[in-house]
Amino acid sequence: MALAAGIWWWTTRNRESTDDAQVDAGVTPIAARVGGTVMSLPIVDNQQVSEGTVLVVIDKRDFEIALERARAELADAEASAAAARAGVPITSTTAASNVSTAKGSVEQVTSEVGAAEQAIEAAKARLTTAHARQREAVAKATKSAKDVERFKPLLAKDEIAQQQFDAAVAAANADAAASESTAALVVEAELDVRVAQSGLVQARAKLQQASAGLSEAQTGPEQVKVTRARAAAAEARVMQARAVVKQAETNLEYTTVKAPVKGTVSKKSVEVGQQIQPGQALMAVIPLDRVWITANFKETQVERIRPGQRVTIRADAYDGKTFDGKVESLAAATGARFSLLPPDNSTGNYVKVVQRIPIRISLDAGQDPEHLLRPGMSVVPTVHTD
Numbered sequence: 316m317a318l319a320a321g322i323w324w325w326t327t328r329n330r331e332s333t334d335d336a337q338v339d340a341g342v343t344p345i346a347a348r349v350g351g352t353v354m355s356l357p358i359v360d361n362q363q364v365s366e367g368t369v370l371v372v373i374d375k376r377d378f379e380i381a382l383e384r385a386r387a388e389l390a391d392a393e394a395s396a397a398a399a400r401a402g403v404p405i406t407s408t409t410a411a412s413n414v415s416t417a418k419g420s421v422e423q424v425t426s427e428v429g430a431a432e433q434a435i436e437a438a439k440a441r442l443t444t445a446h447a448r449q450r451e452a453v454a455k456a457t458k459s460a461k462d463v464e465r466f467k468p469l470l471a472k473d474e475i476a477q478q479q480f481d482a483a484v485a486a487a488n489a490d491a492a493a494s495e496s497t498a499a500l501v502v503e504a505e506l507d508v509r510v511a512q513s514g515l516v517q518a519r520a521k522l523q524q525a526s527a528g529l530s531e532a533q534t535g536p537e538q539v540k541v542t543r544a545r546a547a548a549a550e551a552r553v554m555q556a557r558a559v560v561k562q563a564e565t566n567l568e569y570t571t572v573k574a575p576v577k578g579t580v581s582k583k584s585v586e587v588g589q590q591i592q593p594g595q596a597l598m599a600v601i602p603l604d605r606v607w608i609t610a611n612f613k614e615t616q617v618e619r620i621r622p623g624q625r626v627t628i629r630a631d632a633y634d635g636k637t638f639d640g641k642v643e644s645l646a647a648a649t650g651a652r653f654s655l656l657p658p659d660n661s662t663g664n665y666v667k668v669v670q671r672i673p674i675r676i677s678l679d680a681g682q683d684p685e686h687l688l689r690p691g692m693s694v695v696p697t698v699h700t701d
Contacts, residue, residue, distance in 0.1 A: 337693055338690050361580060365577050369573055399550075612674055640696070
């Protein structure tokens, strides 16, 4: 008896084993990204599928219409953006041309104002000369008329010759005519002054109008900024329309649900003709070629367990069939710490319980080519700590 006990101790002294272990695997949930009516379901429950295999086909017609509408809106936005971009150089060129033209107009009208002012000065000078000549002619005509009046009594007394009197009369008539001529020159000069003053008023009005046109033309840079802002807004609408097209294309792609990984279809909960909603769970895909073992060892057993140690795994379901693996990692806390209601030992009702630490064990390559190990199966792993 003692010999048997010794042999048992010798064979198990570098072994740590637990029956609190099971097979685990990643479960990939398959959910709908868009809503609609299921048109086709080319798979069945528990079917093996490859990555990219079509699992569910949703009615595409609404999404195809949405894509066509989005593409039409994109075409409209691109046309508007092209027109806005073309308007920028046109506005810039027009603004520069308007400023140059307005400056030339202001310079020209300014010259006209100067010429009108000079014309007024010249007309006033002519008027002054005409007034002077008129005064001189009137004085001369008055003197000639007085000479005639003075010569009349002398002629009657035969104190002067008839020829002298006639000469005086002729001179008086000539001086009177000259006086009338100078009066006409004064009227003409006064008319010239009024015409020149009217021309100055018109020239100044044109200058004011040209200055207003220049001020308006100088707002061209602001108009260019506005045009550029409109072009930028049109470009933004193009980007927005492209995003809508991309989203519509993506939604159309989502109508075909494909397997993201290789594995086995499980828990299928959808049928043909069913109306599904975005985010609705349809099935799950379990990659059986990437299973591992989760073994819950007692805290008194993990002292000598280290990552990389060899592990022998016995499966309950297959009459003790064993698989080889190795310790991959130890959990950061005990299983109780991850429970829904972790224990609180500070309440005063403390009862010491041996805790268990989850240890992840990976299978060696080629250990389960037939995928016999399924998630949830019970196994008994034995860690070789020597």
